[in-house]
Amino acid sequence: MRFSDLSLSTIHHALRTKGVVYQCGPFTIQLKANIPSFTAQIHNLFAHYPFINNDVLINFRVNLVRPHTHRYWWRPQVQFKTAEGDPGMAPFPLDHALPMLEWGTNWCIASQSHFYLMLHSAVVEYLGKGVLLPAWPGSGKSTLCAAFAMRGWRMLSDEFGLIDLETGLIQPLPKLIPLKNQSIEVIRNFAPDAVIGPLFTKTRKGDVAHFRPPLASVAQSDIQAKPRLVIFPKYQPDTRFKLMEVTKAQALLRLANNAFNYQVVGKKGFQAVKSLIDQSSCYELYFNDLDTVIENLQQLIKSLPSEE
Structure with missing residues (x-):
């Protein structure tokens, strides 16, 4: 099954709850995010990636979160979090969640793929x-x-x-x-x-x-x-x-x-x-x-x- 086989509502629900699990090359990535505008971008650009709906070994667990600061409603931001470590990335504007995911995932790969x-x-x-x-x-x-x-x-x-x-x-x-x-x-x-x-x-x-x-x-x-x-x-x-x-x-x-x-x-x-x-x-x-x-x-x- 690929992302193109799923509805927007299915992807959005998965992102908000247990996360979407997808395969990119040799890596299996679990992604969570509660950002409505982000769902359509994932549905379109991840269309060809395998969507995994069973238990597998996950390489990177990624979470795009909105930091609870005074900017939560005024100039909202997004932050990259991972169970594998802290890339030390400063928050991005909320509508830049996709570039943050791409650069954050690069950090995960570069810092941990020494095989x-x-x-x-x-x-x-x-x-x-x-x-x-x-x-x-x-x-x-x-x-x-x-x-x-x-x-x-x-x-x-x-x-x-x-x-x-x-x-x-x-x-x-x-x-x-x-x-x-x-x-x-x-x-x-x-x-x-x-x-x-x-x-x-x-x-x-x-x-x-x-x-x-x-x-x-x-x-x-x-x-x-x-x-x-x-x-x-x-x-x-x-x-x-x-x-x-x-x-x-x-x-x-x-x-x-x-x-x-x-x-x-x-x-x-x-x-x-x-x-x-x-x-x-x-x-x-x-x-x-x-x-x-x-x-x-x-x-x-x-x-x-x-x-x-």
Whole structure:
């Protein structure tokens, strides 16, 4: 059963009482919230996620609550609470509950999922070949991820490149993509049929609207991908498309510095990065046109030798 199979009233009742339990990639999350306007957003943007209605092991228990302060009625707020720890997030305006959920869930994953090497990277797959796009905020990786997803590539994640420390494979985590500022209209114009949630203005990251991952990507969340390309992207307004090869030594250092928990996982983290680089071709990408990027990278992937 998925969220799209449920009525708004069913979701709202569950949010207010025992919570909705849903699956996102390898994580099972229980979410509680008593915010009427939030229910419709969840119904729309979580439509493809599995809704779990039986007893399961829950990874994160999340509660969006209204703090009982003098602002309860005047400029009401929402606060992120979890049984797994305190992220120390200051309250958000009540109508920004969805961005708070997204950033709070990121904290849960980043602080407690050390059975993976966690790279700050978008990840997609084309023709069975995994492509990591490691980059820091502002480089365009989330925009690229949404664009690839709308052209039939499998979306694994826009934020977390989860590398299984035992297999070296990439674990999908198809969370909502928080498009920011100009990226929102870029994707609306690029893919008019993309499902994008409401616009949240003046957040700590500017204007934000959330892109819903395609059903096919969510449905294949349990299928890990083998890495074949590592591409360090950078949006550059005056460059339509430029792809330059990066040595494996340079790529290894850059990828290690891009990890959330490289030092925490220690030797296994080094081995995972080295194995990933050994089996991947590595490039630096400068771009300003999504169609050109997709066309050229599809050709690059088709040219990669088949694995024996």
